[in-house]
Amino acid sequence: MLEFILADLRRNWIGAAALALLVALSTALSVAVILEERALRLGSARAAAPFDLVIGAPGSETQLVLSSIFLQPAPLPLLKDDILARLQADPRVAMAVPVGFGDSVGPFPVVGTLPEAIAMLGGLGEGKGFERPHSAIAGSAVTYPLGTTFQPNHGSPGQASAVHEDVLYRIEGRLAPTGTAWDRAILVPIESVWETHVHHDEGNEHGDGPHGLPAIIVKPGTIADAYQLRQEYRTDETLAVFPGEVLTRLYGTLGDVRGILVAMSIGTQIIVGAAILMIVAVHVLQRRRQIGALRAFGASRPIIFAIVWTEVTLVLGAGVLFGHGLGYFAAEFISDHLSNTAGISLPVEFRREDLLGLAATFLIAALATLLPAWAGCRQSPAEALRA
Amino acid sequence: MLKLEICGLEVRYPGLAQPALQIDRLTLEPGMRIALAGPSGSGKSTFIHMITGMDRPSTGSVKWGDTELSKLSERRRDQWRARNVGLVMQDFHLFPGMSAEANVLLPQRLARFGLREAPRRRALELLRRTGIERPEQPVETLSRGQMQRVAVARALVGNPKIIIADEPTASLDAGSGEAVAELLTELTADSGATILAATHDERLIRRMDKVLRLENGELVS
Numbered sequence: 001m002l003e004f005i006l007a008d009l010r011r012n013w014i015g016a017a018a019l020a021l022l023v024a025l026s027t028a029l030s031v032a033v034i035l036e037e038r039a040l041r042l043g044s045a046r047a048a049a050p051f052d053l054v055i056g057a058p059g060s061e062t063q064l065v066l067s068s069i070f071l072q073p074a075p076l077p078l079l080k081d082d083i084l085a086r087l088q089a090d091p092r093v094a095m096a097v098p099v100g101f102g103d104s105v106g107p108f109p110v111v112g113t114l115p116e117a118i119a120m121l122g123g124l125g126e127g128k129g130f131e132r133p134h135s136a137i138a139g140s141a142v143t144y145p146l147g148t149t150f151q152p153n154h155g156s157p158g159q160a161s162a163v164h165e166d167v168l169y170r171i172e173g174r175l176a177p178t179g180t181a182w183d184r185a186i187l188v189p190i191e192s193v194w195e196t197h198v199h200h201d202e203g204n205e206h207g208d209g210p211h212g213l214p215a216i217i218v219k220p221g222t223i224a225d226a227y228q229l230r231q232e233y234r235t236d237e238t239l240a241v242f243p244g245e246v247l248t249r250l251y252g253t254l255g256d257v258r259g260i261l262v263a264m265s266i267g268t269q270i271i272v273g274a275a276i277l278m279i280v281a282v283h284v285l286q287r288r289r290q291i292g293a294l295r296a297f298g299a300s301r302p303i304i305f306a307i308v309w310t311e312v313t314l315v316l317g318a319g320v321l322f323g324h325g326l327g328y329f330a331a332e333f334i335s336d337h338l339s340n341t342a343g344i345s346l347p348v349e350f351r352r353e354d355l356l357g358l359a360a361t362f363l364i365a366a367l368a369t370l371l372p373a374w375a376g377c378r379q380s381p382a383e384a385l386r387a
Numbered sequence: 388m389l390k391l392e393i394c395g396l397e398v399r400y401p402g403l404a405q406p407a408l409q410i411d412r413l414t415l416e417p418g419m420r421i422a423l424a425g426p427s428g429s430g431k432s433t434f435i436h437m438i439t440g441m442d443r444p445s446t447g448s449v450k451w452g453d454t455e456l457s458k459l460s461e462r463r464r465d466q467w468r469a470r471n472v473g474l475v476m477q478d479f480h481l482f483p484g485m486s487a488e489a490n491v492l493l494p495q496r497l498a499r500f501g502l503r504e505a506p507r508r509r510a511l512e513l514l515r516r517t518g519i520e521r522p523e524q525p526v527e528t529l530s531r532g533q534m535q536r537v538a539v540a541r542a543l544v545g546n547p548k549i550i551i552a553d554e555p556t557a558s559l560d561a562g563s564g565e566a567v568a569e570l571l572t573e574l575t576a577d578s579g580a581t582i583l584a585a586t587h588d589e590r591l592i593r594r595m596d597k598v599l600r601l602e603n604g605e606l607v608s
Contacts, residue, residue, distance in 0.1 A: 001497060007484035293480035296441060297494035297541075298469020300462055381441040381465075382432075 001303065005311045015283075019276055020319035026272040027323025027361065028330055030265035034357075035331035035348050037258040041251055043335075043346035044070070047180040048243040050121060053218040053226055055083070058239045065246040068099050068215035070344065071109050071181045073156030078212030080237060087218060092225035095120055099215045100193045103152040103164065108142050110152045110169075111185045112193030118175065120219060121182055127173030130189050136169040137187040140177040144186075147171065152188075152196070167196050179345045273368060280312050280372040291376055292383025301377040308376035309369050316365040324358060388417030388579055389452040389471065389548045391438065396447035398433050398604075408433040408604045410447075415581065415597075417548070420572060422592040423585040425601035431585040432553070434601065438583070439472050439551055440464035451549065469498040473542030473580070475571065477554040479534045481526040481541075487514055488522035491541045498545075506544055513540035517570055532563025539570055543578060550575050552584035556591055565590055 009016050048069050056064040057077035066072040087096040097120060100112030115130045118137060127146050129137065138144060148171045155161045169188055177183055190213075218240075220226035226242070233240035284291070291304055299307075328348065335346035391414065398408040408430040415421060423431050436442040437449050440456045441464075449456045454467060481490045491510040514522045517536035519529075526537060535555060542550055555571060556564035568591040575582040584591060592598055600608045 003485070003489060003496070004482065004493065007482065007489070011484035289478075290480070290482075293476070294497060295465065296439070296468070296474055296476075296480075297497065298465055298472075299494070299497035300465045303497050381439075381468075382436050 001307060001310075005307060005314070008311060009314070016315045019279070020315050020322060022272055022276060023316050023319025023365075024323035024326055026265070026269045027320050028326035029268060030262055031324050031327025031354075032330040032334070033258065033261040033265055034354070035327060035350070036334055036346075037254060037261075038351075039331060039335050039346040039348045040254065040338075042349075043179075043339075043344050044247055044250075045244070046347075047344040048247055050178060050180060051217050051243050052220055053229060053240060054215055054243055055079070055087070055218060055233050055238055055240045056215040058236065061239065061241045061246050062250065064215060064239060064241060065243045067101070068217060069181065069243050071101065071111070071185055073101070073109070073159070076214040078214055079216065081212065083238060084213060084216055087216060090229075092221050092229060093218055094221045095219035097217050098190050098213045099217060100190050100213060102156065102214075103154060103193070103196075104157040105150045105152050105186060106144075107157045107184075108139075108144075109157060109185050110136075110193075111182075111187050112190035113187050114190060117187060117217075118173075120217070121178050121180075122176050124173045125176035127171075129173055130187075131172065132170075133189060133192055134167060134169045135172040135189065137173045137175060138171050139175050139183040139185045139187075141183040142171075142174070142186055144171055146174065164196050167192060181344050273365075276316070277368055277371060280369075281375050284308060284372045284376045288379045288383045291379040292381050295379060295381035295383075304379070305373045305377040309366075309373035312369040312372055313366050316369065317362060320358070320361050320365060324354075389454075389581065390417050391415040391581070392448075392450045393438075394448045394450075396437065396444050396449060398430075398437065398442075399445045406445075406604055408437065408444075408601075410434075410606055413599075413606065415583075417581055418579050419581055419597060420575070420595040421581075421583045422595040422598045423583060423601065424587065424592065424598055429601040430604040431601055433604070435551055435553055435583075435585060438549075439474070440468050466498075469494065470545070471548050473545065473547035473550045475535070475538050475542045475550065475552040475555045477557050479531075479538045481534055481537060483525070483527040485526065486523045487519050487526055487529065487537045487540075490526050490537055491522075491544050494541065495545055509546075510540065510544050513543055513574070516540075516574065518566075530563070532559055532566060535559060535563070535567045536570060539567065539574065543574055543580075546578060546580075548580050550580050550582040552582065552586070554586055554588075555584060556586065556588045564588060568594060 051069050054064055054068050056068070057079050059077050063074055064076065067074050067076055084096060084098050087093050095116050097114045097117040098112070101109055103110040118124060118129055124137070125140060129135070149168055151168055152164050153162065154164060171186070218229060220229055230240045230242060294304060328350070331348045335348050339345050393410050393413040396408065396410040397406050399406045423434060425431055437444055440459065443457050447457070451471065456464060456467070459467060482493065485493070488510055491514060492506060495506045511522055514537070517540045519533060519537060526534060529537065552571060556567050559567060568588065571582065572594045584595070586592060598608065599606055
């Protein structure tokens with residue numbers, strides 16, 4: 001029986017391959033949507049993991065998180081001068097590092113901070129820390145070698161307006177990879193950023209005049225401390241957020257979008273599936289003389305049913321499997337592209353529950369195939385004798 | 388070997404006033420060679436459907452040996468046909484993409500799971516006798532005459548007691564038709580099976596013991 005099925009598939013391989021490809025493409029669409037949404041969720045959660053609590057001036061919570069953790073450039077209101085000192089003196093704070101941004105070199109943002117930030121981000125991979133006033137520490141994804149000197153541009157990557165000619169940094173060390181957007185950042189001492197911007201225009205996000213800061217990242221001593229600090233710093237002057245909290249809200253929106261995309265791709269799958277079943281049923285009816293001949297030779301209805309069912313299920317099953325592979329590679333491709341632009345790694349991974357999805361798709365394909373199989377086995381053996 | 392007994396057979400199709408086939412009584416002894424002749428529409432195909440169990444008569448009985456076909460379910464008739472009938476058809480009904488040997492063995496393989504050694508040996512022997520030199524040759528590369536010879540080997544491989552041929556030489560040229568007619572009658576005679584061939588081909592009719600003529604669904608000789 002299998003020999004007959006394989007010979008039949010070999011003979012009709014173009015049609016079979018086209019059907020499998022259709023199934024694969026429609027499966028790949030929904031697989032890619034699911035994997036990519038998950039990658040985005042996992043990747044952003046991992047990227048936010050080292051940052052427990054972010055404190056900024058009152059404004060948009062989302063923008064504060066996007067700017068300080070994902071280093072997405074946007075002008076932020078500035079914190080008052082004394083907040084950093086207050087936090088550093090607070091016994092509930094294990095570490096508080098300022099984040100001063102707005103400069104860049106090439107495609108990489110330059111972030112002013114304190115030496116503690118190195119420890120917070122997991123330590124150095126090579127080289128030295130901030131030993132001199134104009135030392136710079138590169139993130140692991142920054143392509144400049146140690147020893148490179150640069151003058152920062154005023155403005156974020158791609159939007160830089162002028163070069164700060166009065167300062168020259170030298171890359172002395174490199175952070176170990178963190179999987180966060182900070183892998184693409186170049187850290188410099190916050191004091192040097194303030195100095196550079198003393199002469200610059202007033203009121204931008206660097207905190208000119210004299211020491212304003214757009215954000216402070218805080219590592220609290222305990223979880224209880226974290227909640228207390230968050231509570232205490234939600235005032236008229238400051239805004240404290242858990243990045244995880246903001247991300248959860250974003251995921252809610254993302255989840256809705258995913259729901260719509262998944263529904264659309266499932267709709268596509270149903271339409272493609274129905275079209276394929278029609279094609280298969282027509283094909284089976286066109287071959288009623290051949291099927292009739294098999295019946296005439298003594299192949300029973302169950303055997304014909306099994307032949308048609310196995311053959312169509314093999315084609316659809318191959319499409320479903322290939323579609324999962326295709327969806328995975330599409331998600332990988334999109335993730336790679338996004339990682340390069342956003343700087344956070346987006347891990348594409350299958351999970352146990354995806355096996356259920358795969359099994360369900362198989363089951364639906366196998367059940368739907370019962371229809372053409374039934375049409376096939378209804379053929380009369382007498383058909384073979386009709387000229 | 389099986390004796391055919393037909394009694395009070397009548398086949399009617401909806402919308403037709405006349406029965407498509409009406410045979411009061413017919414007996415064919417085992418091992419006979421019978422030609423079934425008659426113009427198109429005379430009921431030859433219906434007759435073949437009835438005696439092979441592909442269809443059931445409206446009334447009457449078709450009995451091969453002790454088996455009353457008209458009383459068997461479709462499944463049992465399929466099983467009976469697989470065991471007892473070898474079919475040769477005008478359009479060969481070989482399956483491209485498979486070798487000559489695989490085509491010969493296909494009915495055996497579809498009738499039961501697994502294949503004993505004996506049919507394979509017999510398939511090769513039959514292919515040799517029908518002049519197919521390369522059993523592994525894909526059937527679509529054979530000539531029409533060779534294709535029908537493969538179909539003859541396929542009909543005989545299960546040692547059926549009955550061979551039914553429906554216009555076996557009609558789509559062949561004269562030389563190939565003659566060769567197939569000779570092969571069919573010779574190999575069937577060797578196996579002792581009953582052969583019944585619906586045909587217009589005089590060369591094939593001449594090789595038979597008896598000619599049944601059908602006209603308007605009734606036997607006229």
